[in-house]
Amino acid sequence: MDITNEAAVEALFDDAVATFGRLDVYFTIAGISPVGTAVTTSYEDYKKVVALDMDSVFLGSKYCIPHMIKTGGGVILNLVGTYGIRPTPNKLSYSAAKAGALSITRSVAIDFARDNIRCNAICPGFVNTPLNNGFEGEARQRFLNTYQPAPFEIQAKDIAETALFLASDEARAITGQAIVVDGGTEASLYLNYKRPSADK
Numbered sequence: 423m424d425i426t427n428e429a430a431v432e433a434l435f436d437d438a439v440a441t442f443g444r445l446d447v448y449f450t451i452a453g454i455s456p457v458g459t460a461v462t463t464s465y466e467d468y469k470k471v472v473a474l475d476m477d478s479v480f481l482g483s484k485y486c487i488p489h490m491i492k493t494g495g496g497v498i499l500n501l502v503g504t505y506g507i508r509p510t511p512n513k514l515s516y517s518a519a520k521a522g523a524l525s526i527t528r529s530v531a532i533d534f535a536r537d538n539i540r541c542n543a544i545c546p547g548f549v550n551t552p553l554n555n556g557f558e559g560e561a562r563q564r565f566l567n568t569y570q571p572a573p574f575e576i577q578a579k580d581i582a583e584t585a586l587f588l589a590s591d592e593a594r595a596i597t598g599q600a601i602v603v604d605g606g607t608e609a610s611l612y613l614n615y616k617r618p619s620a621d622k
């Protein structure tokens with residue numbers, strides 16, 4: 423399905439509940455991540471990114487929440503990313519859409535906490551997925567060495583494990599948060615990370 427299509431999103435939840443009887447967890451994941459500044463991004467492309475990376479988060483919440491309320495609550499997760507916390511150069515539309523998605527996450531969390539619905543954003547740094555195909559070999563290694571303190575590539579499984587925890591009852595007090603899963607990148611004040619051993 424296309425998660426930017428309002429009718430398709432509404433039908434997804436109706437189908438899921440008709441099939442399984444209830445809806446406990448919904449995770450909005452799909453996104454695109456094009457480059458561009460305020461000048462080089464066309465308005466048409468900007469709107470496409472906002473539709474997929476932000477509006478889909480609104481549509482998902484809009485149509486899953488009524489089903490969750492009927493069965494006593496649920497968990498909503500949104501794949502945002504550290505660009506939703508602060509942008510990096512040449513990523514205007516992506517950063518704007520993800521910042522909006524994070525704000526929607528917080529609004530949903532506070533509006534529906536009393537309905538036993540929790541809503542959190544997962545904010546990965548660089549993850550080894552097809553999104554980053556074409557960015558391989560030496561260039562990828564140089565990027566990781568420069569920006570990410572943890573000495574390994576973050577995998578989709580690391581994000582899935584975080585989602586499983588956030589969806590579980592063990593995370594019952596966590597809502598309205600941006601959970602950063604980035605190997606320490608966001609914790610560093612300066613972009614150009616230097617390993618302490620390399621500084622000596």
Ligand SMILES: NC(=O)c1ccc[n+]([C@@H]2O[C@H](COP(=O)([O-])OP(=O)(O)OC[C@H]3O[C@@H](n4cnc5c(N)ncnc54)[C@H](O)[C@@H]3O)[C@@H](O)[C@H]2O)c1
Binds near residue numbers: 424455474549552
């Ligand atoms: N990979 C990273 O380094 C990274 C970092 C931070 C955040 N993210 C975010 O994580 C999410 C997942 O990214 P990924 O790395 O798995 O990307 P990916 O390109 O590997 O997968 C994205 C998926 O979204 C699907 N998709 C695209 N448009 C869609 C639409 N309109 N409706 C339904 N599905 C659609 C694609 O078919 C694809 O399967 C995205 O929101 C991305 O912005 C990724």
